[in-house]
Amino acid sequence: MHPLEGLLILGCGGHARAVADVALALGVKHLCFVDHQARPDETCGAFPVRRSWDEDLSQGWSVMPASGDGARRQAQCDWVEKRGWPLATLVSPTATIGFGSTLGAGTFVGHHAHVGPLASVGMGCVVNTGAIVEHESTIGDFTHISINAAVAGRCHVGQLCFIGAGSTVIDGVKIADGVTLGAGACAHRDLAEPGVYVGVPTRKLIKCSLAC
Structure with a gap:
């Protein structure tokens, strides 16, 4: 190359x-x-x-x-x-990429980030500064793993997701397409529907009308 x-x-x-x-x-x-x-x-x-x-x-x-x-x-x-x-496909010289992992075209891996062995990161993704995508996890196209966020081993994060700064996805959790996980949140269970999730443990935000 x-x-x-x-x-x-x-x-x-x-x-x-x-x-x-x-x-x-x-x-x-x-x-x-x-x-x-x-x-x-x-x-x-x-x-x-x-x-x-x-x-x-x-x-x-x-x-x-x-x-x-x-x-x-x-x-x-x-x-x-x-x-x-x-x-x-840009990978910072201070990032680490595990054996057998793959990165899609247009993907960015920032300074001090880590993509673990046998992980798969899709097209147009961001693994931002200090973020971790651990072993055998899959990250869908156009998803953003924000600064210092951690996706533990054998997780699946769908397409067009945003995993907020400092948040955590626990081992083996599956996250649907179109999920936003708020900064500092912890996804300890599967998130099967698109939406915005916050907190520790995570919960889905519900918008109430004035009649609530």
């Missing part, structure tokens, strides 16, 4: 900056951010931020979806694939 010469980063929010930081740590020299809200002549650090990208991608460049939101990352991946451009 040839080293990246340049990286086109889709977005310029907080997660996009984390992506840039890992890319620079990997020795990528050329970065460009694309964000439809970019101001004229805007830069991020020493790198340009453009409102759009209409030309071909230079040889040796790849593209990284860099929204923190899973549905937006999915749309970014679709946009890249329709153009036939390569999606990057």
